[in-house]
Amino acid sequence: MLHSDKIETKGQKVGMNMTEKSVIFFDIDGTLLNHDKQLPLSTREAIFKLKELGHIVAIATGRAPFMYEDLREELGINTYVSYNGQYVVLNGEVLHTNPLNIPSLEKLTEVALSNNYPVVFMDHEDMKANVPEHDFISESIASLKIEHFPSHDPNYYKGRELYQTLFFCPEGEEKPYEQEFKDFDFVRWHPLSVDILPKGGSKAKGIEKIVEKLRIPAERQFAFGDGLNDLEMLSSVQNSVAMGNAEDTVKAVAKYVTKSVEEDGILNGLQMVGLLEP
Template sequence: MPDRGWQPKLVALDIDGTLLKWVDGAGSTHEEVPAAVHDAVQRVLTAGSYVVLASGRAPHSMTAIADQLGLRDPHVPDGRLWIVASNGSVIVRYPPMEIVHEETFDAAPAVHAVLQRHPDALVAIEERGVGYRVSAPFPEGELGGESIVTRLEDLVSAPVSRVIIRDPQATAEDFVAMAAELGLHGTDYVVGWTAWMDLAPVGVSKASGLRYVAEQLGIGAEDVLAIGDGRNDIEMLTWAGRGVAMGQAVQEVRDAADDVTAQVDEDGAAIELDRWFV
């Protein structure tokens, strides 16, 4: 743990389950930032440190959260933010929305391998600025924006930055076991709280996205505080100088972190920020 005099130059924050509280039994979060979290983030900005949202969400569903938090770049007149979207595959400046870096890959082999094991699973690809193109409708509230039903072969016919595979009839443990057995060569993956899998280019994660942003800002990993709660936060928590897991995180995430804060329902992110920004 850094000594008490340390203060992060960059704070990386996951959104769902870190800033936003879960809706019981709905597989989604309340789209309202709690006051304690908002105020803690404002103290970070007042101190002159950067705040970067790092999420599995698509860019268009992250900007409203940035607006709620009152995020800005404290060092430039126009205040344009950096956002790490789609688990690190897409780097955005905002406002206005500008994609400054994107990693893509051929997802077809991995998608077909997963569907051989879970033939009824749903597949989604981001439709920039609109929502998602999907093989069939996802459970209500799980995807932001509009859903456009599209033939599977059309979904994976060209390189993409990220693929979501979801099987409402399976469990997260089913997907973890399946991914380990398949290997999924040429593709990185992360399994969520449910039977939800994100496929991404090899080597791409929230950590790689944050590394890109930090290099642009001249900040080293040792000066980064990262807070998250999901398996897609593990690389980020390991990379940052201080990685903190939310209290409700699974053991695999807690083990990757330097420390564990309170649960999201107890505003754990605000509690951690208040250790370094008063």
């Protein structure tokens, strides 16, 4: 379906010349992968068809690169925005990084630990927890259904660039930290966990680095997403598509709304915008 107040006046789907190269950015969780963290067959086939037509397929996710290496290999994707824009790779080469402020992070970690709230430090290769074990970490990470689980290294933040930190606390408990630590943005992704990111970083900023390098015009840029961390991306990319399973606030900023991930939403959305034939 389409947003009636935004595009129904056009009367039809976008008319695209499918021989022109476009770049399409896909979120992972709730967009490429369903709620069981499985890749629907229709999505897989649609991705390969896009590539066959000469389009550039990219990923834009809050995940770390090591959390979706298998998915990139399965789909043959080597251009991606990780950590909500803090680690950007184009054609297998690092294009842009935006690390966290370490002194501020060190102070936040001390305050969090005094309240029995753990953190997990993350760079492009691994993630390490500042405590040996904690129920909040176990429950949150388990929901991602990934093989990686953070081992214990409270000093992992020293001498390296970190692009994201996971802060584990119940909903609402992050508010005092948001007030005190202005270097960071706090984005909740689980009832017990919040992403800590450099202030002002977003998928949109990471995408901007890629499209500048590729020199693909705005009308040939597409993005699919479903989560709150997709708001900036769907607001800034000209041809934005919200999944049917997205929250209403996410649908409100997108140009199009497709079906849910469980109902072949990617295939439907690509047909809707004219990148694939029905």
